Amino acid sequence: MVWADTIVQGILLGGLYALFATGLSLIFGVMRLVNLAHGDFSILAAFLAVVAVQMLDVGPLLALGLVVPVMAVVGYGLQRLVLNRLLGRGILPAVLVTFGLSVVIQNGLLETFSADSHRLNAGGLETASLPLGGGIAVGWFPLLTFAVAVLLLVGLQLLIGRTALGRAFRAASDDRETAELMGIDNGRLYGLAMALSLAIVAVAGVFLGIRTTFTFASGPDRLLFAFEAVIIGGLGSLWGTLVGGVILGVAQTTGARFSPGWGVLAGHLVFLAVLLLRPSGLFAKSQRVDS
Amino acid sequence: MTLLRVRALSAFYGDFQALFGVSLDVAEGETVAVIGANGAGKSTLLRALAGALPVPREVVTFDGQPVGGRPAHALVDRGIVLVPEGRKIFPSLSVQENLLVGAHRRRPGPWTPERVYRLFPVLGERRAQPGTNLSGGEQQMLAIGRGLMANPRLLLVDEISLGLAPLVVQHLYAVLEAVKVEGTTLLVVEQDVSRVLAMAQRVYCFRKGSVSLHDVPSRLTREQIASAYFGA
Numbered sequence: 318m319v320w321a322d323t324i325v326q327g328i329l330l331g332g333l334y335a336l337f338a339t340g341l342s343l344i345f346g347v348m349r350l351v352n353l354a355h356g357d358f359s360i361l362a363a364f365l366a367v368v369a370v371q372m373l374d375v376g377p378l379l380a381l382g383l384v385v386p387v388m389a390v391v392g393y394g395l396q397r398l399v400l401n402r403l404l405g406r407g408i409l410p411a412v413l414v415t416f417g418l419s420v421v422i423q424n425g426l427l428e429t430f431s432a433d434s435h436r437l438n439a440g441g442l443e444t445a446s447l448p449l450g451g452g453i454a455v456g457w458f459p460l461l462t463f464a465v466a467v468l469l470l471v472g473l474q475l476l477i478g479r480t481a482l483g484r485a486f487r488a489a490s491d492d493r494e495t496a497e498l499m500g501i502d503n504g505r506l507y508g509l510a511m512a513l514s515l516a517i518v519a520v521a522g523v524f525l526g527i528r529t530t531f532t533f534a535s536g537p538d539r540l541l542f543a544f545e546a547v548i549i550g551g552l553g554s555l556w557g558t559l560v561g562g563v564i565l566g567v568a569q570t571t572g573a574r575f576s577p578g579w580g581v582l583a584g585h586l587v588f589l590a591v592l593l594l595r596p597s598g599l600f601a602k603s604q605r606v607d608s
Numbered sequence: 609m610t611l612l613r614v615r616a617l618s619a620f621y622g623d624f625q626a627l628f629g630v631s632l633d634v635a636e637g638e639t640v641a642v643i644g645a646n647g648a649g650k651s652t653l654l655r656a657l658a659g660a661l662p663v664p665r666e667v668v669t670f671d672g673q674p675v676g677g678r679p680a681h682a683l684v685d686r687g688i689v690l691v692p693e694g695r696k697i698f699p700s701l702s703v704q705e706n707l708l709v710g711a712h713r714r715r716p717g718p719w720t721p722e723r724v725y726r727l728f729p730v731l732g733e734r735r736a737q738p739g740t741n742l743s744g745g746e747q748q749m750l751a752i753g754r755g756l757m758a759n760p761r762l763l764l765v766d767e768i769s770l771g772l773a774p775l776v777v778q779h780l781y782a783v784l785e786a787v788k789v790e791g792t793t794l795l796v797v798e799q800d801v802s803r804v805l806a807m808a809q810r811v812y813c814f815r816k817g818s819v820s821l822h823d824v825p826s827r828l829t830r831e832q833i834a835s836a837y838f839g840a
Contacts, residue, residue, distance in 0.1 A: 481712065487700040488709045495696040498658055500684035500713040500758060 319574070322453045327570035329455065331546075331563030332463030333528065336521035337539050338546035338558045339470065340514030346553050347486050347510040348404060348493075350411045354418040356540030358515050359522030361422055362388050363531055366523045367435055377437035377527055385519045392515030396508040404507070405493075419536065426533035437526035462524050466562075469517060470555050477555075486510060545588040551598025560599060564591075611636040611793050612657070612688075612762055613669045617676075619649075619656045626652040628817045634762065639794040641804040641825075644814035645837055650797040651693050653814070654764045657795075658690035659683045670762070684713050687761030691768065693797075695751040697739040704735040706750055710757030717759025724753035727783055745776035752783065762793045769800045781807060801833065813837060 341355045352358075362384050369380035395418075403410040439458065446454040477483035485506055489496040497503050525531060525539070542565060550561025565584050572583020591598065612634040619627040627649045634640045642650050656663050659680035668676035670686055689710075698706055707721045725732030728749040734742060739750055748768050755763055765784065769777040781803060788794055788807075798804035805811060805825040813821035813836040821828075821836030 481708070484701065484705050484709055485712060487705075488698045491698040491700050492696060494660065495692060495698070496709070497680045498660060498684075498690050498692060498696075499709050499754065500681045500689075501709070502679070502681045 319452075321451075323570045323574045324567055325453060325455055326459070327567030328563050329459035329463045329566070330570060331559070331566030332459070332466035333521065333524055334542050334546045334562030334565050335466045335559040336462070336469065336524065336562075337518060337543040338550075338562055339466075339473065339555065340517040340521075341540075341543045342547045342552065342555070342558050343473070343517075344510050344514045345547075347490050348507050349408060350400060350404065350507075351408060351415070352514070353412060353415040353540065354422060354536070355415075355514075355518060355543060356538065357419045357422040357426075357536030358388065358391075359518045359525065359539050360531055360533065360536045361426065362515075362519035362522035363437065363526035364426055364430055364435070364533075365519075366437055366526060367430070370437065377439055377523055378442075381520060381523055384523060385516045388519035389512040389516040392511040392513075393508040395515075396511035397504060400511065401504050401507055419540075423533050423536060430533060432532060432534075434530040434532045435526070436530045437523065439527045443527050458527060462528070465520065465524070466559065469520070470559055473513075473517075474555055482506075482509065542584070545584065548598055549588060549591045551601030554598070554600040557598060557600030609636045610634070611638075611671060612795070614653075614657070615667055617653070617656060617663060617667050619652050619661050619663060621652075621661075626817055627656070630814075630817070630819055632812055632819070632822075634793060634795055636761075637791055637793055638810070639788050639796065639808045641808035641811040642795065642797045642814060643799070643801050643804065643811060643833075643837070644820075646799075647816075648814035649817040650814050651766055652817075654690055654693075654766050654795070654797055657683075658688060658764055660690075681713065684758055685715065687715065687759070688764065689755045689758040689760035689762070690764040691751050691755040691766060693766035693770065695744075695747045697742070697747050697750055697754075699738060699740040701739055702736050703731055703739050703742065703750060706739040706754050707731075707757050710754035711759075713758060715759045719756045719759050721757070724756060727786070728753060745772050745780075748772060748776075748780060749783075752780065756787065760792055762795060763787065765794060765796045767797055767799060769798060769803065777803065801837075815839060 337359060341352060344350050344352055365384045365387060366377050366380045369383050370377055400411060403414055443458045445457045447457055448454045477486055485501045489501060489503055489506055493503055546561035546565050547558055549564050550557030564587060568587040569580040569584040573580030610633050614630060614632040616629045616631055617627055618625060618629055630653060642653060644650050655661050657668060659678055663676040665674045665676045670688060675683060698709065701709065704721055707724055730746055731749055731753060742750060768780050784794065785807060796804055808825060811823065811825050812819050813833065815836060821832065
């Protein structure tokens with residue numbers, strides 16, 4: 318039963334990792350941009366939620382109503398004012414600039430919020446659990462996280478597969494120059510993709526902040542897990558991202574069952590194993606956004 | 609009335625100059641052909657007109673407005689639409705979705721996917737398939753249909769005969785004929801000289817990035833074309 322419990326917890330943790338990974342995967346798919354500040358943006362969103370909770374006297378889940386749109390606007394502005402200037406010159410300029418952004422965000426957060434660890438208080442939701450019998454209980458909050466991850470993925474899949482915006486994402490992913498010639502304004506399109514990416518990672522950051530403590534320096538770990546989930550699942554596959562997150566989550570909870578220090582290591586080992594045996598990931602069809 | 613007016617257009621790919629002071633006019637409703645050998649600058653002209661290459665503002669006027677160097681999507685808004693060389697069908701998109709991308713700017717006009725399917729029934733039969741599952745000729749039909757979906761005033765058509773069987777090419781040109789009859793202005797780049805001369809009201813021959821000959825097809829002799837094409 319201990320093992321069943323470990324695996325269930327791992328699967329639910331995977332939902333959170335999928336939330337972190339989805340936005341990263343989306344912008345790589347649409348514009349081949351690797352955003353090294355992705356994890357830091359999630360932590361920025363968590364700190365924004367801390368401020369919103371204090372100022373508006375609401376719970377962190379309600380604060381999402383403010384944090385998500387703010388992060389979407391930040392994403393749109395960042396893309397149009399900065400990142401769009403770097404595209405079309407290979408992958409390196411954007412890697413360097415987003416690495417710099419990562420440093421700037423972390424130090425900005427350190428200046429503003431000190432090095433103390435913070436936490437978002439969801440009024441008991443984070444510790445409430447649902448007994449399943451046989452000694453297994455699942456937390457309501459991990460369950461909610463997983464459900465939100467699945468809903469967001471379904472929503473994103475519908476958006477990419479069924480709407481004009483999603484069609485434009487796929488067209489620009491296939492061939493940016495022809496997309497532009499057909500009348501798609503790539504600059505604006507990329508802005509919308511980054512807005513969507515940061516809106517999703519804002520949800521991830523706030524959920525992380527409810528689940529556990531975070532500091533100004535928590536971003537890079539999140540980025541690493543997000544990368545691992547994306548690579549395990551396979552680039553360009555939304556559902557692969559969820560499966561990748563789940564595999565990473567189960568590996569981490571299983572490793573931690575043997576010894577608390579082994580959790581993260583076990584995740585990395587599984588990631589390396591996938592990279593060795595199936596370098597393109599489990600569900601990759603191709604390197605583009607897939608509906 | 610002159611719809612498109614190009615004056616002393618030079619175009620570059622980095623340090624390489626592909627066009628040297630090209631001037632050209634296209635009247636509303638007219639079909640103009642551009643012929644010339646490989647590397648003469650024909651495709652460069654179309655790409656510059658469609659907004660894919662930087663050009664000075666005053667060099668290109670469309671409907672009396674200077675439009676040189678405007679971004680491609682702004683030119684599509686005005687009705688300048690390119691059917692690119694090599695078809696450039698989006699592989700992740702179905703046949704129907706490829707057509708719908710052509711209508712991305714929602715420029716008002718008569719074209720709908722159904723209307724394209726009446727023109728090319730085979731596309732209608734295969735509307736749900738990935739665009740790149742089609743044969744070369746069908747992909748070219750799709751590329752033309754995608755261009756029409758933007759409801760163009762000026763359709764720039766780049767080498768639609770490339771690599772296709774003569775019967776298919778004949779069909780494609782019959783369709784362009786129909787598009788022309790409806791009043792769409794056409795600027796057609798083509799290597800298949802006899803095909804395009806039969807259709808165009810005027811022809812420009814390019815050689816090494818400049819206009820080497822410009823006339824009405826009926827006044828041209830085979831020798832004149834050959835010397836403009838290859839140099840005397």
